Amino acid sequence: MGHRVKFKLNGRELEAPEGQLVIDAAKEAGVEIPHYCYHPALGNPGNCRMCLVEVAGAPKPQASCRTSVRPGMEVKSDSDAAKRAQASALELHLVNHPLDCPVCDQAGECGLQDYYMKIGRYQSQVREDKQHKEKRIAAGPHVMLDQERCILCTRCTRFVDNVTQTHELGIFQRGHAERIELAPGMILDNAYSGNVVDICPVGALTDRDFRYKVRVWYLDHTDSVCPGCERGCNISVHTNTQRTWHNDGKRVARLKPRHNHEVNGYWMCDEGRYGIADLDADRLGKVLSLKPQKTEMSWEAMASELAGRLQSAGPGLAVVASGMLSNEDWAAYKALFVDALKVGKHFFSPEPDQVGEGDSLLRRKIKTANLRGAEALGLRSGSFSELETMLESGRIKALYVIERDLYRIYGDKAPSLLSKAEATVLQGPNKGPLGDHYTYRLPATAYVEEEGHFTNFEGKVQAYRKALEPIGESRPDWAIFTLLLKALETRPKAVLA
Amino acid sequence: MTRILTEHFDTEPELHEIDVYRRLGGYAGLSKALGMSRAEVVAEVVKSNLRGLGGAGFPTGGKWQTVPGEDKVPGPRYVVANADESEPGCFKDRVLITRAPHQLLEGVLIAAHAIGAKETFIFIRGEYQNQYDVLARAIAQADAAGFTAHASIALMRGAGAYISGLDTALLETMEGKKAWPRQPPPFPTVSGLMGRPTVVNNVETLSMLPSIMVKGGEWFAKIGSPKNGGTVVFSVSGHVEQPGIYEVPMGSKLRDVLTLAGGVRGGRKLKCVIPGGTSMPPLLEKDLDIALDFDAIRAAGTFLGAGGMIVLDETADAVEVAHNIERFLAHESCGQCTPCREGSFWSEEILERMLEGKGEGEDVRNLARIGENITGKVICALGDTVGMVTRAYISKFPEDFNKRVATDGS
Numbered sequence: 001m002g003h004r005v006k007f008k009l010n011g012r013e014l015e016a017p018e019g020q021l022v023i024d025a026a027k028e029a030g031v032e033i034p035h036y037c038y039h040p041a042l043g044n045p046g047n048c049r050m051c052l053v054e055v056a057g058a059p060k061p062q063a064s065c066r067t068s069v070r071p072g073m074e075v076k077s078d079s080d081a082a083k084r085a086q087a088s089a090l091e092l093h094l095v096n097h098p099l100d101c102p103v104c105d106q107a108g109e110c111g112l113q114d115y116y117m118k119i120g121r122y123q124s125q126v127r128e129d130k131q132h133k134e135k136r137i138a139a140g141p142h143v144m145l146d147q148e149r150c151i152l153c154t155r156c157t158r159f160v161d162n163v164t165q166t167h168e169l170g171i172f173q174r175g176h177a178e179r180i181e182l183a184p185g186m187i188l189d190n191a192y193s194g195n196v197v198d199i200c201p202v203g204a205l206t207d208r209d210f211r212y213k214v215r216v217w218y219l220d221h222t223d224s225v226c227p228g229c230e231r232g233c234n235i236s237v238h239t240n241t242q243r244t245w246h247n248d249g250k251r252v253a254r255l256k257p258r259h260n261h262e263v264n265g266y267w268m269c270d271e272g273r274y275g276i277a278d279l280d281a282d283r284l285g286k287v288l289s290l291k292p293q294k295t296e297m298s299w300e301a302m303a304s305e306l307a308g309r310l311q312s313a314g315p316g317l318a319v320v321a322s323g324m325l326s327n328e329d330w331a332a333y334k335a336l337f338v339d340a341l342k343v344g345k346h347f348f349s350p351e352p353d354q355v356g357e358g359d360s361l362l363r364r365k366i367k368t369a370n371l372r373g374a375e376a377l378g379l380r381s382g383s384f385s386e387l388e389t390m391l392e393s394g395r396i397k398a399l400y401v402i403e404r405d406l407y408r409i410y411g412d413k414a415p416s417l418l419s420k421a422e423a424t425v426l427q428g429p430n431k432g433p434l435g436d437h438y439t440y441r442l443p444a445t446a447y448v449e450e451e452g453h454f455t456n457f458e459g460k461v462q463a464y465r466k467a468l469e470p471i472g473e474s475r476p477d478w479a480i481f482t483l484l485l486k487a488l489e490t491r492p493k494a495v496l497a
Numbered sequence: 498m499t500r501i502l503t504e505h506f507d508t509e510p511e512l513h514e515i516d517v518y519r520r521l522g523g524y525a526g527l528s529k530a531l532g533m534s535r536a537e538v539v540a541e542v543v544k545s546n547l548r549g550l551g552g553a554g555f556p557t558g559g560k561w562q563t564v565p566g567e568d569k570v571p572g573p574r575y576v577v578a579n580a581d582e583s584e585p586g587c588f589k590d591r592v593l594i595t596r597a598p599h600q601l602l603e604g605v606l607i608a609a610h611a612i613g614a615k616e617t618f619i620f621i622r623g624e625y626q627n628q629y630d631v632l633a634r635a636i637a638q639a640d641a642a643g644f645t646a647h648a649s650i651a652l653m654r655g656a657g658a659y660i661s662g663l664d665t666a667l668l669e670t671m672e673g674k675k676a677w678p679r680q681p682p683p684f685p686t687v688s689g690l691m692g693r694p695t696v697v698n699n700v701e702t703l704s705m706l707p708s709i710m711v712k713g714g715e716w717f718a719k720i721g722s723p724k725n726g727g728t729v730v731f732s733v734s735g736h737v738e739q740p741g742i743y744e745v746p747m748g749s750k751l752r753d754v755l756t757l758a759g760g761v762r763g764g765r766k767l768k769c770v771i772p773g774g775t776s777m778p779p780l781l782e783k784d785l786d787i788a789l790d791f792d793a794i795r796a797a798g799t800f801l802g803a804g805g806m807i808v809l810d811e812t813a814d815a816v817e818v819a820h821n822i823e824r825f826l827a828h829e830s831c832g833q834c835t836p837c838r839e840g841s842f843w844s845e846e847i848l849e850r851m852l853e854g855k856g857e858g859e860d861v862r863n864l865a866r867i868g869e870n871i872t873g874k875v876i877c878a879l880g881d882t883v884g885m886v887t888r889a890y891i892s893k894f895p896e897d898f899n900k901r902v903a904t905d906g907s
Contacts, residue, residue: 046680047834049874060873066680088870092839125863128846152832171675174658175830176842 005071010078022064022075023051033077034086034115036093036201037153038065041266042162048093048153050115052085053077061085083119090120096131096176097202098148106203108216112151133179140168140188142208142274143197147179150204156180156196163267164361166190180204191363194273195266198256209274210254214246219253222467225454226255227324227369227447228272231362232456233257233264235272237448237467251468252279252448263460269363271356282430284443285472291439299473299483306440307487309398309423310341316397317341318387321348323368324403325477326452327461330373332481337400338379340488345390348374349381353408364457369447372455384409391417402477403428403444427480429471443474450476498753499720501708501728502701503744506596513631515638518599524644526707530607531647538611542706544714546726548747551579551662551699552773552803552878554791556724563686564612564694574694576614576648577671578605578703580621580628581655581662584774585825586805589730589742590700594621594628597704598635602650604703606639607710609648612696617648620667623655659829663877664697666831677833678877699803701730722748725790729804733758736765736810748793752785754806765810769893773802775822776882778889779809799889815894816901819887820848826883837880840871844887856902864898865891 002018009026016025021044023033036048044065052061056074061082064075076082094112101107133147157169157180168188172181182188188196196205219238226233240246240253247253257268287302289295297305310317319337337343350366358365374381388410390396399421406414418424418437426435427442435441449470455461475483511517518524530538543558564574578601582590594601601619609617621629629652636650653671655661661670665679668690689695705727709717718726725747731754734740738759745754751770761767769779772789778799780787787797794801809818827841844867847860864887871884891898 045833046876049834049836049876052874063680085870085874089836089874092836092843092867092870095839095843125859125866126843127857127860128843128850131842151835152838171832173832175827175832176838178832178838 005069007069007071007073007075009075011076016069018071019068022053022055022062022067022069022073025069026064026075026077031077033064034090034119035065036111036151037155039155039158039199039266042155042158042199045154045158048151049089050086050093052082052089054079054082086115086119087122090115091122091125093151094124095126096148097151098130098135100149103212104149104203105206105210105212105216106149106200110203111201131176137182138208139182139205140193142194142270143188144206144208144211145180145182146204146206147181149202150180151202152178152180153201155199155201156205159196159199160188160190163195164190164192168193169196191269191271191357191359192267192361194270195257195268198266207254213248214240214243214253218242218246220467222448222465223258223463224255224448224467225369225462225464226268226272227454228269228275228367229356229358229364230323230366230369230371230457231264231364232369232454232460232462233268233272233362234260234462235268239448239467241468250280263456263462264362267362269361271363279446279448280471282432283446283471283474284426284429284431284435284441285474286441286443287473288441289439290436290441299475299480300487302440302442303483303487304491306425307484307491310400310484311488311491313398313423315344316395317343317400318345318347318390318396318398319343319400319402320387320404320406321346321374321402322354322404323348323350323366323371323374324447325370325373326447326450326464327370327373327376327455328452329477329481330370330377330379332478332485333402334377334379336481336485336488340485345382345387346379347382347384347387348379348404349383352384353405366457369454369456372457372459373453376455388413388417391420394420396421398423398425400425401427401438405430405432405434407433427477429474442480443472444480445470445474445476449474452476452478498744498749499728499746500744501717501720502593502597502600502704502730503742512597513595513599513635515599515635515642518597522711523599523707524603524642526710527603527606527610527644530610530706530710535611535613538607538710541714542611542709545705545709545717546714546721546724547702547705547709547717548725548791549699550701550705550729550803552584552800554801557698557702560686560698561608561611561696563684564696565687567613570694572693573616574612574614575690575696576605576608576612576617577664577667577690577695577697578617578619578700579662579664579667579697580619580625580632580700581667582622582625582700582803583659583662583829584776584803584805585822586732586734586771586774586807587803588732588734589804591625591628592742593700593704593730594625595631598631599639600704600707601632601700602635602639602644604698604706605650606644606648607706608696608698608703612694614696615648617650618653618671618690619650620653620655620661620671622662623657629654658831659825660831660877660879663879666877667697668695675831677831678879680876701803720746722746722788722790722793724792729789729801731789731804731806733806733808735771735806735808736762736813737808738762745789747790748788750785751780751787751789754789755785755808758808761808761810763810765812768809768811768813770809771805771807773800774805775807775825776879776886777802778885779893781893815890815897816848816851819890820845820852822886823848823883826879826886830879830883831877834876834880836871837875837877837883840867840880841883843867844883848887851898851901854901858902860902861891861895861898864888
């Protein structure tokens with residue numbers, strides 16, 4: 001794009017780089033021009049004809065997504081002629097739209113509804129029957145397709161053609177018979193399929209796991225960061241706490257990507273998006289001592305008892321953690337385990353259970369959010385085979401496990417390995433299959449119940465916010481570490497020796 | 498009247514044979530062009546005032562001049578002959594190909610030299626099987642005679658979409674994609690087939706080139722009217738005594754063409770004439786003295802188009818005509834942009850309801866409003882047409898429309 005030039009939008013003198021699309025320049029000036037097909041990451045086919053504006057000197061309205069800013073150009077997006085052009089394009093979009101908003105998941109965040117209220121508000125002139133197409137196509141494991149609601153903006157086909165390059169969707173037939181369909185012999189099951197739901201401006205593509213669950217206007221949105229891999233995609237956590245009897249009682253209704261040009265663009269992967277199914281399930285809620293028998297304890301009593309046991313284990317204390325901890329957690333971890341307890345052995349390597357598939361788009365092989373946070377504090381991890389040998393030999397007196405499921409590392413050997421240590425602690429949001437084999441269980445918050453920072457693989461430090469109240473007595477990991485540290489510091493010197 | 502393309506049609510039944518064509522002076526234009534520089538050939542065509550006879554009427558020489566030179570854009574450039582004649586009412590390319598295929602090939606080869614193309618293509622409508630065979634045979638003859646030494650000619654067939662006749666949709670089709678028109682800029686002469694500079698010219702336009710080369714641009718320009726050089730071939734059909742193709746100088750009167758075709762059949766009164774193919778607004782009895790060239794007919798509110806002249810007598814009903822055309826356009830709308838895709842079908846449905854005797858009070862006003870909301874707000878000319886046709890019939894024959902809502906409506 002060229003140097004900055006002056007142009008006029010709705011009478012306002014503005015500056016924009018020469019050659020920038022008028023629709024983008026307007027957006028930067030705070031003027032949203034209606035559009036469906038244009039998407040900054042998917043191009044400007046100009047097929048929806050919603051973004052028509054008046055350009056002085058042009059004989060007919062111009063598509064602002066296909067028109068570049070020129071010096072001295074005068075654009076009107078709010079003149080009567082421009083508004084009429086936009087409203088008439090909307091009317092034509094709705095001629096064959098089923099208007100089944102009452103049963104459509106998109107209702108409340110639908111481009112057709114929004115623009116009808118903003119620029120439409122006309123009395124329908126349609127006397128003819130609506131065209132019928134397929135309404136219930138399971139396009140893939142995550143996405144439902146309703147051809148009747150589709151406005152053929154081609155965002156989804158451009159996504160699978162240009163972003164994932166997997167080509168599962170296409171436009172078939174011609175003219176008013178046109179419809180989005182799966183390519184013969186294919187289903188929409190690529191690693192990023194959920195994004196077509198986000199980019200669909202209407203209710204043609206919806207989430208199967210969100211289908212009929214809860215109205216979107218009952219959802220609260222919180223800025224967050226996906227903890228699913230070391231990319232740290234920016235997301236928005238949509239929570240359902242106003243209608244607790246909706247969404248099958250689940251508090252997290254869905255995750256949506258949040259635009260960040262430097263990290264994830266407009267997208268997130270399906271693993272990150274749909275991996276939230278059981279965020280509230282299998283949770284630890286109580287502070288428990290399980291041996292000799294299950295006893296509920298207060299945080300203070302637990303801290304006091306645990307401080308003693310950890311200290312007395314001396315060099316026999318080993319800590320297992322994972323890249324799920326925030327920078328704040330890691331700092332408190334270091335103060336407790338490294339500085340105070342002088343633990344020499346830390347085990348937070350992603351191998352073998354926290355690695356998976358990566359690709360060139362977003363997904364990283366390391367499936368935790370914040371290994372970089374640990375490395376930044378100088379922490380180094382031992383290997384889990386080394387830990388196994390140490391446990392087998394009985395050199396480990398106390399084992400402290402934070403947000404990690406040893407069953408996924410050691411399989412069936414895990415219970416007997418745990419039994420080799422005198423004291424074992426499980427700290428985390430979830431109980432897991434080994435929950436009953438520990439000596440102590442400390443409930444920690446899930447990432448949606450706390451705030452903090454993750455440092456991604458590129459070294460970008462990103463904040464995530466608290467979306468929900470903690471379950472039970474859960475506390476953030478850093479708060480638990482701090483509590484233990486305080487308990488250690490207040491212990492009588494005599495006992496220390 | 499001067500005839501250029503069809504000069505020998507009445508006397509030479511074997512004109513499609515290369516020997517006959519050459520005996521009548523064929524391929525002399527090509528050898529003359531090859532002896533000239535590219536710039537000289539282009540200049541001659543500019544001088545001729547030859548306009549694009551596929552419907553757009555863009556000056557052919559002017560189009561060629563926008564092809565960037567090889568010093569600016571090195572590498573391949575192409576000539577594509579548009580033989581995807583699909584406009585209802587148009588069949589002149591079909592006759593020109595069947596009767597004089599070498600005239601087209603010679604024109605293609607002249608155009609190739611003019612822009613420096615080493616490969617050329619003829620994109621022919623899929624339904625034109627016979628014409629395909631004729632062209633394939635003619636190309637083999639031209640190859641054997643050595644005329645294609647400087648540029649090859651390949652044939653490519655369409656798959657039945659009307660919209661493929663629009664240059665940019667045609668290029669998409671040739672690339673194996675859905676026939677969705679592109680939105681210039683860039684224009685095909687800058688970025689056309691496979692992103693290369695490409696000249697797309699109609700069969701009739703290209704067929705004019707041999708004569709222009711032989712007799713000169715000035716001669717050609719003199720035949721027509723100002724800025725509209727040479728002749729134009731009309732496909733005349735409908736309610737006339739003698740349907741067929743008629744070649745007349747640019748600027749001839751509508752009345753003259755009608756006379757050539759034997760006048761309105763059975764001595765009936767004329768209702769209207771669609772001058773350029775179904776997509777164009779009709780002309781009335783009072784318009785019969787309009788000059789038939791791109792500019793004069795434009796001033797009369799319609800288009801010369803591709804010369805598909807359909808004559809309708811007093812028995813025709815404007816609602817039926819409009820319905821017939823909208824049905825065609827709805828069927829052929831490529832579906833890329835919303836106003837045309839939805840508006841054509843909606844208009845067709847309303848007109849169909851009116852034909853069924855279920856017209857309602859607001860229907861006519863609504864049809865006009867829908868048309869207004871399409872024309873000028875879409876990607877391509879097909880869409881503009883969708884919004885233009887019904888409005889044109891409503892404004893010229895309001896009584897036919899009002900009758901459908903007034904007496905039959907509920």
